Amino acid sequence: MNDLYQKIITMTQSGLPVESRPFLSIAKELGVSEQLVIDSFKKMNDSGLIRRIGIVPNHYAIGYTHNLMTVWDIDDKKADSLGKEIGQLEFVSHCYRRPRHLPDWPYNIFAMVHGKTKQEADERMEEIRILLQSDCHQFCALKSSRILKKTGLRL
Amino acid sequence: MLSELDIKILNRVQSDFPVCSDPFSVLAIELDIDKALLIKRLSELQQDNTISRFGCVINHRKVGKSLLAALKVPHEKMEDTVTLVNAYLEVNHNYQREHAFNLWFVVTAATQCRLDKVLDELESKTGFPLLRLPMLKPHHINLAFDL
Incomplete structure (x- = not known):
């Protein structure tokens, strides 16, 4: 990653300014032209360095108050295909394959499930269980009891 | 509303x-x-905090190295452990969860070397074995919430 990209990312991790010309204000702070900042964002977007530019809503504030980190122990041979199916469910925001650590941690698929009520979140988890059937040996939901830190990326 | x-x-x-x-x-x-x-x-x-952040969402896999980690922390050690973990700038998310592994956090660093160093430090300072769960494959990352 080039130096300017690194600077832009570091500088804007806490957020972009909500004002008429946000890229101009970043440019001024970095001492470069607005066009250069715009071009850099476009290139970072095109290369996939930036996944998206926009607002990140607060899940709780928009009504998704019941968020579950669900974890699943799925046959290795089927983990990728079933993981993909889980990821396509509209209430799943993230779905990843991660390594097991036996015997402590038997789960290999993680899916974040969101609901507006406890019942809704539970029903959605049940929907995943039904989809997996016998390919899933055990599963678990880890409800968060406290958010202890949530900040942008620091490099 | x-x-x-x-x-x-x-x-x-x-x-x-x-x-x-x-x-x-x-x-x-x-x-x-x-x-x-x-x-x-x-x-x-x-x-009013309806928006958590306005900015860009970085692809961690391209920018740096990151890892999801978890610890089993006894109740009486929880607050001290949280303070210790949160003190690292490399820790960007940290949640307490209802499970034997009750502390879950994401560690991100510019290089794998720095990431490993932070993870090793966290393990030795907290005194608990660190469950290291790197992402092997992303199956889905949501780009927007339908309101």
């Missing part, structure tokens, strides 16, 4: 923010509202 206008704005601005000199004009035309009103409403939604 979110108004219909708020929902319209939030649904639109979660992704594809126009990268140009005057982005809010582009959005205002698309949404068919006044530009000044759009900026005012977005600022208010940010202030």
Whole structure:
């Protein structure tokens, strides 16, 4: 990653300014032209360095108050295909394959499930269980009891 | 309570923010509202914490190395452990969860070497074995929430 990209990312991790010309204000702070900042964002977007530019809503504030980190122990041979199916469910925001650590941690698929009520979140988890059937040996939901830190990326 | 206008704005601005000199004009035309009103409403939604952040979501896999980690922390050690873990700038998310592994956090660093160093330090300072769960394969990463 080039130096300017690194600077832009570091500088804007806490957020972009909500004002008429946000890229101009970043440019001024970095001492470069607005066009250069715009071009850099476009290139970072095109290369996939930036996944998206926009607002990140607060899940709780928009009504998704019941968020579950669900974890699943799925046959290795089927983990990728079933993981993909889980990821396509509209209430799943993230779905990843991660390594097991036996015997402590038997789960290999993680899916974040969101609901507006406890019942809704539970029903959605049940929907995943039904989809997996016998390919899933055990599963678990880890409800968060406290958010202890949530900040942008620091490099 | 979110108004219909708020929902319209939030649904639109979660992704594809126009990268140009005057982005809010582009959005205002698309949404068919006044530009000044759009900026005012977005600022208010940010202030009242309906919006967590306005900015870019980085692809961690391309920018740096990151890992999900978990610890089993006994109740009486929880607060000290949280303080210790949160003190690292490399820790960007940290949640207490209801499970034997009750502390879950994401560690991100510019290089694998730095990441490993932070993880080793966290393990030795907390005194608990660290469950290391790197992402092997992303199956889905949501780009926007339908409100």
